Amino acid sequence: MLLSTITLSDYLILSGLLFSIGVFGVLTRKNAIAVLMGIELMLNAANINLVAFSKFIDTGLNGQIFALFSIVIAAAEVAVALAIVISIYKTTRTIDLDKEDTLKG
Amino acid sequence: MMHRDLIRSLVLITPEIVAALTASVALIGAMLMKRSRGNEAFYIGIIGMIGALAATVILYERLTLDTAFYGMIAVDPFSLFFRIIAYTSILYVLLMSFNSRELKDTDGKWEFVAILSGFGIGMSMMASSLNLLMIYLSIELLSVMSYLLVSYTKGVRRSKEAGLKYIIYGSIASGFMLYGMSILYGISHSLNLREIALTFINSNYPPVTVYVATLFILAGFGFKIAMVPMHMWAPDVYEGAPTPITALLAVASKAAGFAVLLRFFYTAYISSVSMTQYYAQVSPIKWLTVIAIISAFTMTIGNIVAIPQNNIKRLLAYSSIAHAGYMLIGVSIISKAAIGSILLYLAVYFFMNLGAFVVVMVVDNNLNSEDINSYSGLSQVAPGLSAAMAVFLFSLTGIPPFAGFIGKVVIFLSAIDKGLYWLVIIAVLNTVVSLYYYARVIKKMYLETAPADIQPIKVGMLPALIIISLLIPTILFGIWWAPLQSFAHFSSFMY
Amino acid sequence: MLSNYLLSWIVFTPMIGFVLVLLMPRDKVAWIRWTAAVFTFIPMILSFYLYAIMNPSDGGFQFIEKYSWISAFNIQYYLGIDGISAPMVILTGLLGFLSVFASWNINKAHKAYFALYLLLVTAMFGVFMSLDFFLFYIFWELMLFPMYFLIGIWGGPRREYAAIKFFLYTLAGSVLMLVVILAFYFNSTDPSTGRHTFDIVTLMNQANQGPFIKEFWIRLAMYIALFIGFAIKVPVFPFHTWLPDAHVEAPTAISVILAGVLLKMGAYGLMRISFPLLPDMARYTAIGLAILGLINIVYGALVAMAQTDFKKMIAYSSVSHMGFVILGLSSMTFIGFNGALMQMFNHGIITGMLFLLVGVIYDRAHHRDLNGFGGLATYMPIYAGITSLAFMGSLGLPGLSGFIGEILVFLGSFKVYPVIVIISATGVIFTAAYFLWAYQRVFLGAANEKYKGIAEINGRELFTLIPLVLIALFFGVYPVPFFNLVGPSLSKLLMMVGH
């Protein structure tokens, strides 16, 4: 009943917002973890798209499968990212991205 | 029926299977013999890569033009070409790793080999995927492995920093790409590139949206090939990573990027329409023109910013950006000939750039420095090494009779064939600019006298062999590149 | 047998020497020197033999060697010479050999020096012989990096600057040429195969049927791009500023090669490529070419007058002399062309002589300041004599070959550009002025005590100079053989571009 009123465009708008928020977070936050969360938002925005499209348009389940894969990948990525962040934290005692500027020019 | 198809598919990916086996062997090894400083892991890896190469060559011999796994991946000369590049470059990285100062005292060489094998699988998959999902998966596989490799050395801060930058930048890029893919999926109702192409032919699509999706996906690919504006990670990461890995990124990762780029656009945007009208189907959006402009910017920025660099790895990073720009000329034409020329360029680029990095590694091992100034008077202490470096650098500049010149010429040929004079002129002027910073290194080596305290350079047997094995093709293909030409031309065939 | 592959032998004999030198131990200096001498002597002899057996009467290409090289792009290994290239080949052979002896007192890294030198010689021969545009370009570029090292490592105090300047300038010119080459390729069709081609001869024929490209401005752009590429080598004002630096910093032998051979390649390129392949543009821009020639002549002479560095003065005199070549080419007349080619040859001989002479004095005094000598004629009469002869030849004194070239250029160009020729003729005054002034400052006046007991020119140096002196004299009094050699080919060329 309620669902029926939710159209594809609603999903897309939502994902768009989500994506934008993610990008915003990535660009603004100085904390590495927060940035990673922003990335998660971006990826999930895409996932919403995929699922929505597969529900409304596609006959198969391609989109949803894709979404599942991307979730897994994202997890793996974040795992690696966190590992690196931690090892940096071990040496520098900080996870502030602004401190990571020894390589430049 | 069905499982025969499966068998067939498995046969078609034997190289990847070999690589996967290598990876698993390495992992087992890692579990069995922890903390071993020995090089046996490298030997395993080398054997594995040689096996994978052999398998690839056998496949290439059979000249298949085929798909596997229900059209998920293509097995065609194009993909095989990139598989060869993938496994060869990994082979070279392993060989380099024997002498790399940075990798010498890292425990867990087994994991290192495993990760490299994974990298190889990812790369060959990138070159073969016919499906957005496969593309995404393979790119991510490659990326994650690269992140690990970049930040592999323990306790080296700059390598960690490089890794972090790389992974953040990369994830954003893949985020964009994924978003773009989702939109494209929404428009074409399919993840299969050929079906996407069909929607374009039937041309029932909103052009602007397609363009946005295209750009987002391009951003993802562009990140891999370090194309402007997605290039800025490259210098930092190249500098931070251990030299063999830098070489791998500069050669293999970039090649993989081009592979997927070409495959995607050629299959989804081009091949199904007549070759005469190029980007007629996504008109009025001239995305090829956009790529041409991007290529102009890429080569120019890469060369210009390379000029003030003082760290050799950083300098080579910028130069690799510039070379991506040259190759993008081919992409902006994306005819069969153009693809062939890009492949030829990649092959040539493989030899000369890898060679330069090997020299850099050797010098770094001896002098413990990547600063260009430490190359002063190198020719007096290491004539052979300097000569090789000079050849590689001249070749990178594109001066005859070295292979780099041929690479440029074939690209320019295909561009002028399509009347892209303006782009070619920008490109040739860029070569002049590039001469300045390449010659700067040569000048340090030859025209300046060595500092009194410079210690003699020891070039090991293995590095010497590696360098020679790269030097010979760099010179030979400059004078006689017909075989390379035909190889590249043949490899430009896609399913 | 030999004559079938004569050109290849000439081109690649120095290359053999190059390999041998590389194989030699670096401390065996004498071996290395003599290998270089032998492997430049052989091609010289072969180039004389070439002259002896070639038949100039038909202006076409001879000793042709034509093999497919990269069939994918229809690139050929295609050598051949005609009356225009033959003198250049001989000049290269001669100077290539003599300069080895001018390099005798190279004091460091002999092995590298002579290896690069031999490579350079090969490249120079190749440029003058190749009839495939791509091959031409390869050889053309192949000269760059040996030259870069030869100037940069064995040069004078500012060698690094001069070397990179030369390198960047020349590369800038040649990459533009590359674009034009490719443009030609795609607008060409080999009548026999119907494919695109780099074959210069085929391109010439096609250009004879009609312009390659319809668009006027593209043709013009191509011509200008080509011209810049060649003008930098010649060098034509305002692309000449690399020359004084390169000359001044380069070691003697390399200055000789630079002035004697490399400078010719620009003019040669104009005659071999620009004119035949874009004849209408050549005619269209001829007047501009003439004006540039005029500027070169007068401007070069005046600037030369202002120099205090012996070598720099001669470098600018080269600018002035090459102006005659440009003027002669711009005239598009038979006499003018002959004059231009003669002038090219002479300039190679006489300026080569001048640089050798500067080298002689520099080896002894270790400076080249024209005001720093004085009265040397007292101590070095023979040297002074030969120098005066070279100067006289260079300022176009009749009886020496320089005169023939200059006067023919004037005779040929006058009917086309009377005013320009008249203004250029003032060059003869300035040229005389700066040469005699220089001579007076260096050799005449009270003997400078500082150089008391300075060594007179020695046998080796004489050996490098005498042949050039004799040639300058011979062609001064009897240039007919030269004209018989070049005439037919030039009239062919004239048929393509002539008005």
Added chain:
Amino acid sequence: MIEHYIWLIPFLPLIGAATNLLIGKKLPHAAVNIIAVGSISLSFVLSVITYVHLVSLPAEQRQFVDVVYPWIGLGSFQVNLSFLVDPLSTVMILIVSGVGSVIHLYSVGYMHGDKRYSRYFGFLNLFAFAMLLLVLSNSILLMFVGWEGVGLCSYLLIGFWFEKIENARAGMKAFVVNRIGDFGFIVGFLLLFTAIGMKTGTWSLDYGAIKSSINIVPTAILTIVGIMLFVGATGKSAQIPLYIWLPDAMAGPTPVSALIHAATMVTAGVYMVARMNFLYVLAPDALRLIAIVGALTAFFAATIGLVQNDIKKVLAYSTVSQLGYMFIGVGVGAFGAGIFHLMTHAFFKALLFLGSGSVIHAMSGEQDIRKMGGLAKKLPITTATFLIGTLAITGVPGFAGFFSKDDILYSAYISPYGGKFIWLLGLMGALLTAFYMTRLVILTFFGKPRMDHHTAEHVHESPKTMTIPLIILAVLSAVGGYLGMPGAFGVHNVFAQFLEPVFASGFKLPEGSLSLEWILMGISVLAAFSGIGVAYYFYAVNMELPAKTAESFKTAYTWLLNKYYVDEFYLKYVVGGVMKLKDLLSLFDSGIIDGAVNGTAKLGKKLSDFDGAFDRIVVDGAVNAVGDGVVSAGGVLRKLQTGLVQNYLIFAIVGIALLLSFVLL
């Protein structure tokens, strides 16, 4: 028979020159003498034979060409090394080789003991070769070869004693000034060559070819050609405005001054005009100009000669003035008269120079006539011969100069191209000549000795090798004139008759009346004697008068003494101008084009290092547009690489946004 050995005449001296220059150092002086004097004398003998052969022929056949070999051959354009023998060239070779031999002989004594003895004779022979080539050549181009060749030898011989920088400078001055003339000469024959070639299609510079097709060339062009060629002549033959080099040329050894700067080379211009007579008669305006320039030169040079104190300078200015007479002659169309004066002048001026040389020899190098005097007793032969020469040049009746100069003045008076003005200038010139020559003789040889006694006791007559030539030339100066006795004396003019065929094409001077001829002759004789008389009064009778006069006409005197400040003028404006220009241009070259506006000092240190080099390259000609941007851009863009990954991302996203807008627009 002799037709085929003409080439020996110039080439014998060439061989002599070659031997002496290459191996002369090794040879004993005797051998050098034999080679040098022998070769030139042999050519003289051959010249005589040629002459004899020529007169043996009927007048209209007195012309043949000896082709040696083709020099330049370009299809239709052919220049042969070929020699034209006709009365004109025969006269010239006789003069050149004859006077040449005498002066070679003289030099044996004069140059005795010089450390570059053999080289001197080498150069002298080389000169003889070039001069003979000049007069024998059958084409303008070949003549130009000789033309330049004599210039070279003059340069080499003026600066023969190069240890004194002044000598070297004088040599250079001579050469460069001549080059200015050559510029005109070149333009002249280029124009002629092109005009004829484009009209007739025959591209040639042979006299024959030009002569045959000269009529079709428009007069205007012929006039320009004539004038331009004459510009060349003014350089070579020291006429206004290019005469300035000749007085300085006296820096050379005196025999050189006698041979090159009096007898032969400087007359090349006159010969050239006579040779081109067929052109000039069609370009009357050019002829008028020549006559005027000649007259002016004759007069002004003479005025300068009045006050000079260097014995050779006086003779030099007298040479300039006498050359002026020759140009009056050829300028008014009396080519024969011009050549006649050329010959007589060759005799007496060579004599005078050699005489002065003998004086200088005796005075151990002193050249200032104020420090001489009373030499007559000690140098009898020199004095006697010098007197004869003076009488000849002042035009005392019976001596050579009288006939030739008179012929010229008469022709100038009656010729349509001359006129009274020209004649008057010539006459005044004659008067002045008489004055300064007499002054010279008196101051040098008579009165009481004014030299310090150290030099005085060294004064001695010169050796035979020097006196014999003096005597020979004295005889010639005395009797040489009778070859060309004007018709007024009731004999026909042998000389003019001999030259007739050459100038046949030329126009005929209008027949003047005998009476007029006698009148004019009388006037000029009067002028000559009055000049002598006044000079005698000034310097022999009333000794302090000269000083007084100088005092009362101070400005005029100083102007004369400083040769009207012409040299200073040229130095300041012409040379100075060129020097400024070249400095300006070289600054432009290193400054604007090569971008070293900040001068060399700063660069010197910067250029050593590569970046400095790049800065230079940046502001450097063709590549600067690229280069400058490149470096600065490199620096700027580098700043963008902050090392902060988020900035990179911003850059990337902005970039993507831009690319988006690219199409959304």
